[in-house]
Amino acid sequence: MIKFALLGSGSGGNCLFVESGKTAVLIDAGFSGKEISARLSLLGKDLDAVHAIFLTHEHGDHIRGAGVLSRRFSLPVYANGGTFTGSEDKVGKLHRRVEFETGHVVSVQDLQIRSFAVSHDTLDPVGYLISDASHTIACCTDTGKVSTLISQRLQGCDALVLEFNHDPEMLKNGPYPLFLQQRVRSSQGHLANEDAAGFLQTLLHDRLQHIVLAHLSETNNCPEFALKSAGRVIPPEHSVTLHAAQQDSPTPLYTLGRK
Secondary structure: OEEEEEEEOOOOOOEEEEEEOOEEEEEOOOOOHHHHHHHHHHOOOOHHHOOEEEOOOOOHHHHOOHHHHHHHHOOEEEEEHHHHHHHHHHHOOOOEEEEEOOOOEEEEOOEEEEEEEOOOOOOOOEEEEEEOOOOEEEEEOOOOOOOHHHHHHHOOOOEEEEEOOEOHHHHHHOOOOHHHHHHHHOOOOOOEHHHHHHHHHHHOOOOOOEEEEEOOOOOOOOHHHHHHHHHHHOOOOOOOEEEEOOOOOOOOOEEEOOO
C-alpha cells in the first residue's frame, strides 16, 4: 500500500514524499532541510523514516535541501549523470551518490523507482514512476511537451502528480519579460493548464484514484483555473480525487488502496 503527499510544489520549492510499508523516499528536495522536516511533521512523518532522495533535475527549486539532508541523515541521493553534473556545485558533498541511467528501474527496499525522460531546459531531466507490489504513482512535472514516451509511461497509474503550470492569458498579461514568457511556453518549459488537461484526459481509467495538480505558477496561474481545466475532462461518474498542490503547505497524505 502506497501513501504519498506533496510537501509543496511550485517555483519556490518541490518535494514529494512516498511511502510503502517501512520504506519511504523523497522525490526532489527543493526546500531547506528544516522546512522539509517541518512539513513532514505536519503529516505525522519524520526524516528518520526516509531511505533515499531522488532528483528530477538540477534546478534549485528541486535540489535546495538535498545536500544537507543527505549529510545530516546519511541519505543516498539518486540521479542520472546529467543531473549530478548540473547540481554538483549546489548540493556539495553527499553521503552517497547513486547514479542511474535514465529509463532504468532502481529498487529501494519495498519500492521500485523508474525514471523516464521529460522535456525541460536542464541537462537530463526526468519524471518518475514509483511502485510497490500493488500500485504505481507517477510524478511528471517540469516538462514543456508531452512526448510519446511520457504518454506511454503514465498509462495505467493509480495516482498522478502532473504539472499544470500556467494559464496562457495570465502569462501573457503578467509581469514576466518576453524572454521569460517564451521560455515558459517553449517545448523545454512548462505545460499550460489546457495542454495538461488534454494529456490528463488520455490517462483516465477506472483504477485511477488520485490526481494532484503540481508546479502551479504563483504568478501565472491559480488553483481555481487549474482545477477547472482538469475538471472539464473528468467525467462526473469517475470516482477520483482531484487536488491542486500549494507552494506553502503540504497536501493531505493520500493512500492508494484497492478500488
